[in-house]
Amino acid sequence: MPQAVTITGTRSTAHRAIVEYRAIFEEYVGPFALPGVRFHLGGASGIDSLALLWLADETEAELMVAVPAKVADQPADARDAIAAVRKSGRLAGLIELGGPLERAGYFARNRWMVDRSGFVIGFPRRGTNTSGTWYTLDYAANHDKPRLVLPV
Incomplete structure (x- = not known):
């Protein structure tokens, strides 16, 4: 069982109902979400x-x-999602990397998360093969990290 997991995914999620995403998370993320396992998430919209x-x-x-x-x-x-989780006491840490708000900054954030994880779960938008999600999954593959890819 990995001690740390990165979740990466599309920002475009309006094509499915939230209940569908919750069911996907239950089935595919839930088995890894044990006490003591750390999840790294990017703090963006969408997944x-x-x-x-x-x-x-x-x-x-x-x-x-x-x-x-x-x-x-x-x-x-x-911001609202981060604030809600922080208020609930469930946020273990928040890292502000201070980089640029452009592609290079997002890629640096994704590398930061993968470098600290033993496993990556990716939710790319179905039908795409170039995106930040795929960049992150490829980065993980190039560093011999196992990946689970679930197109949504």
């Missing part, structure tokens, strides 16, 4: 926020959020 909220509600796993610059620079829904 990052949905998974963060689900993990906080449904598991006892340790939750770490990393953002490329500052939380204040994240979209409102992502």
Whole structure:
């Protein structure tokens, strides 16, 4: 069982109902969300926020959020998810990397998370093969990290 897991995924999640994502997380993330396991999440809209909220509600796993610059620079829904998890006492840590709010900053954040994980779960948008999610999954593969890929 990995001690740390990175979750990465699409920001485009409106094509499914939240209840569907919660069922996917229950089935595929739940088996890894044991007490003592740390999850690294990117603190963005979409899968990052949905998974963060689900993990906080449904598991006892340790939750770490990393953002490329500052939380204040994240979209409102992502800031709200982080604030809710922080208020509930479930947020174990928040890393503000202070980088640029552009592709290079997001890629640096994703590398930071993968470098601290033993396993990566990716939720790319179905039908895409170039995105930050795929970049992160490829980075993990190039570092011999096991991956679970679940197109949504």
